[in-house]
Amino acid sequence: MKPAARILVVDDEINIRGALVTMLEKKGYEVRGVGTAEEALEQLTASSVELVITDLKMPGIGGMAFLQRLKEQWPQTEVVVMTAYGSIDTAVEAMRGGAYDYLTKPIDRERFPVAVAKALERQALASENRQLRDRLEARIRFDQMVGESEPMQRVYSLVEMVADSDVTVLLTGESGTGKELVARAIHHKSRRADGPFITMNCGALPENLFESELFGYEKGAFTGAMTTKMGRFELADGGTLLLDEVGELSLKSQVDFLRVLETKEFRRLGGTKLITVDTRIVAATNRNLEEAVKQGGFREDLYYRLNVVPIRLPPLRDRADDIPLLAERFLAEFSAQHHRAPKEVSREAMRLLRLYAWPGNIRQLRNLMERLVVTVKDSVIRPEHLPEEIQASREDVRTMVVTLGTSLEQIERDVIRRTLAEVTNHREKAAKLLGISLRALQYKIKEYGIRD
Structure with a gap:
């Protein structure tokens, strides 16, 4: 009201x-x-x-x-x-x-x-x-990033603080949470915005190609090297280099990279000339690097060199308040791309989307919205149009799996959010189910930035 x-x-x-x-x-x-x-x-x-x-x-x-x-x-x-x-x-x-x-x-x-x-x-x-x-300006300010939830506000705040510096940033979070978008936002808000933004997927490169891809090579450096080629580090000179899936680097590649990270100097493969670059490093991984260090799979000195400013991207299940915004954005994007009439999500279908755990995070939601744009003839997406695993959220609403190590604050926020969804945002009913006063519930909703 x-x-x-x-x-x-x-x-x-x-x-x-x-x-x-x-x-x-x-x-x-x-x-x-x-x-x-x-x-x-x-x-x-x-x-x-x-x-x-x-x-x-x-x-x-x-x-x-x-x-x-x-x-x-x-x-x-x-x-x-x-x-x-x-x-x-x-x-x-x-x-x-x-x-x-x-x-x-x-x-x-x-x-x-x-x-x-x-x-x-x-x-x-x-x-x-x-x-x-303000919402439009916020979206423009952070490129293609969409979200107004409390967890995303913390991400935006960190991006604002680190962007206009050369500090190394380590982006962590599950696959599909938008780490590359955050890296681009950091670049576009920095003094390097007019410089290049270069990406390198460390997980897609075998060990024997890492050095030549990162540092480049001279003509004749190996069989098939018909011309001189600049590496990603050099291509990003004056700009930003995103090392995606940095946790997949081999121990040898980690040694090679650490040396360059510290000095910003290197030689192309097969070359003798020492090249100096002004390149900012942003690294991203979905692995727990701290645990990888303990197990000997990642060098401790490289980890601390990368982890100067860590930014953790929340999984979609921890920012369910952003799902309506994201769904609206993706539906509009794919309706235009596939020349289909605009679609909207019904209230009940949206409730199920908010309750679902989204193991594939934003990437999974985006793919689903594209599928629905193409396969649903109606202008309104209803629960029966959703995949079975999402429809099952209707039965799972009273059950919540808590990962060991989750903060009590996060658990309380999730319980309140799911209870509100179950009673269609009827606060009096939610307060009764939770066994607290309406005033206490309203205070918690405001404190956690939960949207009805």
């Missing part, structure tokens, strides 16, 4: 002020009344409102000066001014100063609620537009 709009009435005439407050409260608004601009400024500092209704002629700070200060400090707040019948020029001046509308005294009881409703409608529309603009 949408909360009641908050209104502040400012008038030094107590009878008029009281009557206006009473009228607005009967309309269901949350209303406060004060007698001076000074009191109004104190109230606004303590708690913002959507609409201020103020007289222009008041003791102390006058109405025009109050309007100016209000618009400077709270530009998003709409203002309706009240003035005597013979002071229309002053009201027009107030509208030039930022007021939305004016009312003449004595107040017309029929026009008054209409003017208030229109002012609030304008304020709500402006607020919605600001939120949409």
Whole structure:
């Protein structure tokens, strides 16, 4: 249920002020009344409102000066001014100063609620537009990354902090969580944005090709080397090199790479000239490198050299609040790509998508949305259109598997989210199932940034 709009009435005439407050409260608004601009400024500092209704002629700070200060400090707040019948020029001046509308005294009881409703409608529309603009700017700011959940906000914050530096970043997380997108965001937000962004999949290269791919080779360095070729490290000079699946490097390749990482100097295979580059390194892996170090599969010195700033990407099951945004994005993308009519996901189908564990993460969700665009003829995607394993989430909703080592905070967040999904976001029912008060539940929802 949408909360009641908050209104502040400012008038030094107590009878008029009281009557206006009473009228607005009967309309269901949350209303406060004060007698001076000074009191109004104190109230606004303590708690913002959507609409201020103020007289222009008041003791102390006058109405025009109050309007100016209000618009400077709270530009998003709409203002309706009240003035005597013979002071229309002053009201027009107030509208030039930022007021939305004016009312003449004595107040017309029929026009008054209409003017208030229109002012609030304008304020709500402006607020919605600001939120949409902020969301769009956030998406542009982080390239193709989509997500507004708390875990993703932490990722965005880290990207902002490390981007404009040359510090080495280690991206960790399960396969399909979008590590390359984060690497690109770091690059595009850095001073190297105009330089090259080069990727190298360490897991796809056999050991005997790693050196030539990373460092390049001279003509004649080996059979088949008909020309000189620059390696990825050199190609990324002045930009960023993403070493994807860095955990798959052999121990020999790790030694070769560590030396170059420390000095930024190397020789091409078969060459004698020492080449120096200015290349930033971002590494990514879905392996637990710390465990690999303990087992002897990854060099400890290389691990610490790469792990200067670690950024862990959350699996999709830990950011289920982003699934509607991602699904909408993928549906639009593939509808355009395959020349199909736009589709939307029904409420029940979306509930199942949010409950599913997504072992393949974002990549799995993206592939599913493409399949649904191509195979579903209806404009609305319903539960029966979803794969059986996702439909099974309906039966599994009361069961939750907890991985050893998961924080209590994460477990509590997941339990609340799944309970809300089960009761279709009915907070009173969810609180009863969880055995807590509605107020406690609302506090937890706000604390964890859970979206209804």
